[in-house]
Amino acid sequence: MLELKGLIKKYHVFPAVNKVSFAVGPSEILGYLGPNGAGKSTTIKILAGLLKPTEGEILFNGRNINKNIYDFKKRLGYVPEESEIYPHLSAYDYLLLVGRLRRIPEDILHEKIIQFMKLFGLSEDMHAAISSFSKGMIQKVLITSALLHDPEILLLDEPLSGLDVTTGLVIKDLLQKLAGEGKIIIYSSHVLEVVEKICTRVIIIHKGEVVADDSVENLRSLMKLPSLEKIFSQLVVREDTRGIAQKMVAAMKTST
Amino acid sequence: MRIYHHITAIFQGKTSQVFLLTQHFFRRLFINDIISFEDLMKEKVVGLLALIAVLSAVFGDFLISRYMFIRDMSPAWVEMCFFISYLMVLMGILAVIEWDVFLPDKRDYANLIPLPVKFRQLLLAKFASLFAFVSLFAVAGNVLAIFVFSYYLVLLPSKSLIEVFRFAGALALGFFAAEFCAFFSLILIMGFLMTVFKPRAYEVVSLGFRALVIMVFIFLMLAMITSFFSIPELDFLLKLKANDSPYLYLLPPMWFVGLIKSIMGVKDPLFSQLSVLAWISLIVLALSFFVFAFTGYRRQLAGMLDVKKKHVKYFPMGKFLSSLFHKVFLKNPIQKAVFHFFRKTIWKSAHHRMGLALHTSVAAALSLLLFAYMIFERQNLHEVNATMLSFTLIFYTLLIMGAKSLVDTPASLEANWIFRITEKKNKKPYITGLKKGVFVVILFPVFVFFVIFFVFLWGLKISFLHNLFSLFVSLFLMEVFFGRYHKVPFTCPSVPGKSRVHLWWFFYAIGFFLYLEILCRLEVFLLKNPRGFFVFYTVLIGFFLIFKFLQAILSQKDFSLIFDEKPPSVMISLVNPEEE
Structure with a gap:
């Protein structure tokens, strides 16, 4: 079991991750969602040991990972967001x-x-x-x-980015197989369809804070929305997307 | 018409594509394989330009100041030729440094090719940026020196300001033409190599050629510095002229002496002919630059985005030797990882490969200079002497220093996360792996080369004793250099100015020559009394053990690997930075 307790990461005074707490168990694929700059990659980097949290702790099987960080790193597989x-x-x-x-x-x-x-x-x-x-x-x-x-734990930050459809399908099947073998998988992504298909549970993070944490089915029934995309839009998207698109077209047509 | 169009566009505030590209390429000239000016670029460039200006002025003053006491100025062209040679060597070194920047960069390719930019615009911008670059360094090299030459050769004897301006103008043109010629001849050779060789073969050939050119230029530079004290020997040029020797036409610096003299209106058939050669060389160079650069550049661009497929064949004997080497020498997997990471990076990262070639070239140039000195002094090469013995130590010392500076230069810093997430509790294998890498990749090939070299020169026994001595001394030196190195090679940002070379270079140089002198004299003694080697090795092992013992006591036991080194603070503040 991997647990994050009250994780805070501040860049100067701005909190990129603010009091994030959740737990992931074996055989679970956790979808970690959020818009750009929500704090997804920061959380993943803290878990990978690349960033130090300002506050909070991470426990693996009940023990603080910093007690024996090298042992924790041995059990970790990490795919970074950037190549x-x-x-x-x-x-x-x-x-x-x-x-x-x-x-x-x-x-x-x-x-x-x-x-x-x-x-x-x-x-x-x-x-x-x-x-x-x-x-x-x-x-x-x-x-x-x-x-x-x-590894026992897999941290995947946008793992399908740039992959062709076939390889994408292979990876999706692979992750389900690995979860079946008892691995802990944290899957951070923007691609909601993929998360909806393979993740057993979803956490949505917005401006560094967790705004939803449940299985896709529960979220659908709780919010009475048909898809993860709709749920995501409801929770995170505050802008009028159609209006922005319209303005962009207008900006393109402005003669210089 | 087009040039007029570009110029008017600039004055009208419309920046042309060529102008923009020239600016872009000009900036990139300060980020190259050998020296990166990326950090604090302006400060470093201004510092370097000032250094070149002052050095050139001092050199010019040293050469020409004797004319303060001599009435006949006519032989001054000899010193002028010597000074032009110096300027050409300086520009040659610059050209070799900038060599790689001329090549199309993958980022450039990805960004510029989809834009509506014509290929000839790219090439013109490249040429313009190089021209601006040469001009910048030429102005630095010439400006004070021209004043010095004009002062001693015209102002002091004639006191006519008009004459001074005329002379200064002629010198400026002659010096600049010579610098342009030196710079573009080397760039032209690169264009030629680019045209002849395929991109991958070009990488290898270019590295070898650049190392060779650097060695020759550093040798020439050192030879010039040492001949500071033997100016009368320059008179051989006067003798050549008196005998109407055709060899004078073969010396490129003489072409530009001819150019200066012709501009000054000196009526001497030799100088007139030399001046014609100078003009021809400049025209031929500029034209050939465009021909070769056009073909070579296009060829390199075409192969830019290809995935280079490579099939690696494993020979059974090689496989056996490799596994034996790993079993005996590299058992620990971390050591193995660091060792091979060091080996691959040194060979495959262009910047690091060039850095190693540069250090090898400096060592070779220094040894060549000592060798030339021995030939000049008619010393017997087959007799054991301290000068020849110093070659191995020069190579080992400079290469160990080079290795230290290279591992401190990062390779793709953003990729170092893999070392961070795999960091182990025991840090020793990381350091041992690196030291083994330095030994196998850098020191051992030098050892083999010198064993063969000295076997031919002095026989097997002396060669063996000498090379073993140098190797052991250098291994100890390596321990000292890497004693407190708590990093994985190439994974930490480089902190410039840590060794404060700009302040201490003189003492470093003295220390280096003292180290060579003492050890070589000791070795001469030991080679005459071979039993002394046992005492020497016993003492060396004793020193080594004491060093290791002190290291174990003084260094932290559970240190962490450094991945993010902060530069030492420039100002010492009374305020605790933590409180700020």
């Missing part, structure tokens, strides 16, 4: 680096990398520099790097 990866390395070299840092035995590691690259259709390109890769190819490398060590 932040060493561009001068090849995909193979990068995955070797990650595997070795994760202390995966060498012979198993080589085999795993080759298998993953084959499954992702990157066998031909795995020795080319990542700088020449497309966004989707980089995303496949990042997903592989998060899965190599068979």
